Amino acid sequence: xxxxSNGVAARAAEVRNxxxxxxxxxxxxxxxxxxWEFGASPLNxxxxxxxxxxxxxxxxxxxxxxxxxxxxDNLATADFPxxxxxxxxxxxxxxxxxxxxxxxxxxxxxxxxxxxMDEFGMGSSTENSAFGPTRNPWHxxxxxxxxxxxxxxxxxxxxxxxAVGSDTGGSVRQPASFCGVVGIKPTYGRVSRYGLVAFASxxxxxxxxxxxxxxxxxxxEVVSGRDPRDATSVNRPVPPLAAACDRGVRGLxxxxxxxxxxxxxxxxxRRLAERALSALEAAGAEVRDVSxxxxxxxxxxxxxxxxxxxxxxxxxYDGVRFGRRCGEADSTERLYELxxxxxxxxxxxxxxxLGTYALSAGYYDAYYGRAQEARAVIAHDxxxxxxxxxxxxxTPTSPTPAFRLGERIHDPYxxxxxDIFTVPANLAGVPALSxxxxxxxxxxxxxxxxxxHWREDTLLTxxxxxxxxxxxxxxxxxxAAGRAI
Amino acid sequence: xxxxxxxxxxxxxxxxxxxxIAALARLRLEPGEAExxxxxxxxxxxxxxxxxxxxxxxxxxxxxxxxxxxxxWPRSEDxxxxxSAAEGDETMPDPLERPLSHMAPDxxxxxxxxxxxxxxxxxxxxxxxx
Numbered sequence: 217x218x219x220x221s222n223g224v225a226a227r228a229a230e231v232r233n234x235x236x237x238x239x240x241x242x243x244x245x246x247x248x249x250x251x252w253e254f255g256a257s258p259l260n261x262x263x264x265x266x267x268x269x270x271x272x273x274x275x276x277x278x279x280x281x282x283x284x285x286x287x288x289d290n291l292a293t294a295d296f297p298x299x300x301x302x303x304x305x306x307x308x309x310x311x312x313x314x315x316x317x318x319x320x321x322x323x324x325x326x327x328x329x330x331x332x333m334d335e336f337g338m339g340s341s342t343e344n345s346a347f348g349p350t351r352n353p354w355h356x357x358x359x360x361x362x363x364x365x366x367x368x369x370x371x372x373x374x375x376x377x378x379a380v381g382s383d384t385g386g387s388v389r390q391p392a393s394f395c396g397v398v399g400i401k402p403t404y405g406r407v408s409r410y411g412l413v414a415f416a417s418x419x420x421x422x423x424x425x426x427x428x429x430x431x432x433x434x435x436x437e438v439v440s441g442r443d444p445r446d447a448t449s450v451n452r453p454v455p456p457l458a459a460a461c462d463r464g465v466r467g468l469x470x471x472x473x474x475x476x477x478x479x480x481x482x483x484x485x486r487r488l489a490e491r492a493l494s495a496l497e498a499a500g501a502e503v504r505d506v507s508x509x510x511x512x513x514x515x516x517x518x519x520x521x522x523x524x525x526x527x528x529x530x531x532x533y534d535g536v537r538f539g540r541r542c543g544e545a546d547s548t549e550r551l552y553e554l555x556x557x558x559x560x561x562x563x564x565x566x567x568x569x570l571g572t573y574a575l576s577a578g579y580y581d582a583y584y585g586r587a588q589e590a591r592a593v594i595a596h597d598x599x600x601x602x603x604x605x606x607x608x609x610x611t612p613t614s615p616t617p618a619f620r621l622g623e624r625i626h627d628p629y630x631x632x633x634x635d636i637f638t639v640p641a642n643l644a645g646v647p648a649l650s651x652x653x654x655x656x657x658x659x660x661x662x663x664x665x666x667x668x669h670w671r672e673d674t675l676l677t678x679x680x681x682x683x684x685x686x687x688x689x690x691x692x693x694x695x696a697a698g699r700a701i
Numbered sequence: 702x703x704x705x706x707x708x709x710x711x712x713x714x715x716x717x718x719x720x721x722i723a724a725l726a727r728l729r730l731e732p733g734e735a736e737x738x739x740x741x742x743x744x745x746x747x748x749x750x751x752x753x754x755x756x757x758x759x760x761x762x763x764x765x766x767x768x769x770x771x772x773x774w775p776r777s778e779d780x781x782x783x784x785s786a787a788e789g790d791e792t793m794p795d796p797l798e799r800p801l802s803h804m805a806p807d808x809x810x811x812x813x814x815x816x817x818x819x820x821x822x823x824x825x826x827x828x829x830x831x
Contacts (some may be wrong), residue, residue: 512751
């Protein structure tokens with residue numbers, strides 16, 4: 217794949233050398249946003265927006281000079297509220313900025329706004345937001361996936377070329393798949409979590425979304441690297457990620473884990489995945505069947521470990537230190553209870569209860585202890601296949617294309633199964649990426665690539681080859697109505 | 702009674718247990734909400750019973766976890782923690798984006814002024830300096 221003249225690297229270069237006005241891309245973004253958000257079926261991709269973003273005078277420099285970027289609303293920003301899609305943080309302004317956001321600004325990017333999300337990252341459809349659901353740009357009655365659904369929808373709609381999300385169990389990759397864009401969850405420790413509001417600290421990672429593989433790589437390269445403020449960020453050099461897109465896959469060994477192609481897999485998803493594998497073979501890769509035998513423990517382990525960590529992390533929202541406070545309480549205990557009960561939505565309460573149950577006396581060993589053992593055997597599966605010579609694994613990102621709004625919201629376990637192919641990478645801490653592999657009845661389908669720790673470059677090489685062979689799937693048609701803002 | 706080592710198939714979470722857990726989590730459940738949560742949690746935990754089949758690995762160094770020597774702690778030769786940070790990163794402690802006084806709903810004589818907690822002696826809900 218060669219540099220696209222519309223890619224963020226090329227356009228930032230035009231800004232740096234004076235061929236493009238520094239605010240021109242922001243103006244384009246606001247125009248696109250007007251078309252999508254003020255039409256008959258508004259996307260509702262943004263929680264907060266800066267209509268004056270990027271209007272300041274003066275030259276812009278850096279790898280993302282003048283590039284408008286959308287940021288998921290669980291990353292702390294100084295100039296926007298940070299709500300995590302929750303009533304309990306409505307109007308909250310962070311006293312500091314997330315390292316990832318600071319690095320974006322330092323690279324010349326313009327933060328256009330904060331994007332909608334499932335409350336505290338808990339959901340797979342962006343329906344669990346106190347600010348209403350986000351719609352899928354490809355179909356107004358379909359979900360965009362979640363929890364980074366606002367970021368994925370904003371990129372798919374062409375409002376911004378790149379966006380930041382976070383991925384605890386698939387929250388970047390699954391919405392990228394549903395919206396027809398590229399989404400990367402890097403290795404745990406690659407990107408600083410400083411300023412990322414904690415959901416499940418051993419699983420959370422900041423991720424990148426882009427219209428193309430190269431655009432997503434450009435954003436990831438800017439935000440990656442050690443940060444003294446996050447002790448879990450790792451002191452390893454960041455390889456040139458955008459350059460990895462040009463390497464080609466000749467000789468690359470692609471593993472196809474049979475557990476990710478169950479008989480009940482949507483037949484169109486299966487067919488598109490097989491087509492993507494053929495494309496990799498045609499480009500020179502060697503495709504090999506492999507097994508990750510403990511995959512079936514991933515969803516149960518994840519839905520014990522993540523809620524357990526969440527029940528602890530979310531204990532800080534008590535109505536006293538920050539966030540929503542109930543004014544009717546007659547005791548301190550009551551103040552805590554009422555503030556939390558009024559502030560949290562149903563899914564967050566459900567996960568807090570599940571996590572508290574799994575950690576409570578009498579159940580800890582049976583649930584939390586067992587889930588940690590399952591996590592270890594799942595991570596061992598990945599180590600083994602990569603040690604045996606596989607460079608990258610290929611699977612569908614999600615078992616189905618985007619489902620209908622409201623279809624799974626009342627069946628929590630069905631919703632959790634949306635993540636069945638994405639949670640293993642978080643449990644093992646390995647990097648993973650979703651790249652579009654085609655359309656199923658007008659809805660995008662994504663293919664997932666997973667690699668050994670710190671091999672984001674290999675993911676990007678394979679993804680760029682798929683993109684070069686199959687092309688991108690977007691953009692979706694822009695709605696006719698709408699207005700300028 | 703000893704703690705079970707594996708999840709039990711067919712476990713049902715009672716409404717009484719939901720209220721006990723909710724109290725631990727400092728959540729108050731509305732009428733009908735406890736019943737719904739009991740139903741949902743019983744259904745979810747039914748799927749967790751498969752974890753009982755997991756055979757634990759022999760103890761070994763944790764995999765997939767960053768090594769302690771990789772962590773971003775300030776090093777002895779780099780007491781400010783800045784030596785190999787990405788160029789342009791700020792040093793610790795983190796500078797606040799705005800002065801402290803600008804973050805407080807109320808600020809008096811160098812102190813945050815906060816609402817009294819309910820039930821604290823002398824409280825009538827008015828604001829008071831700590």
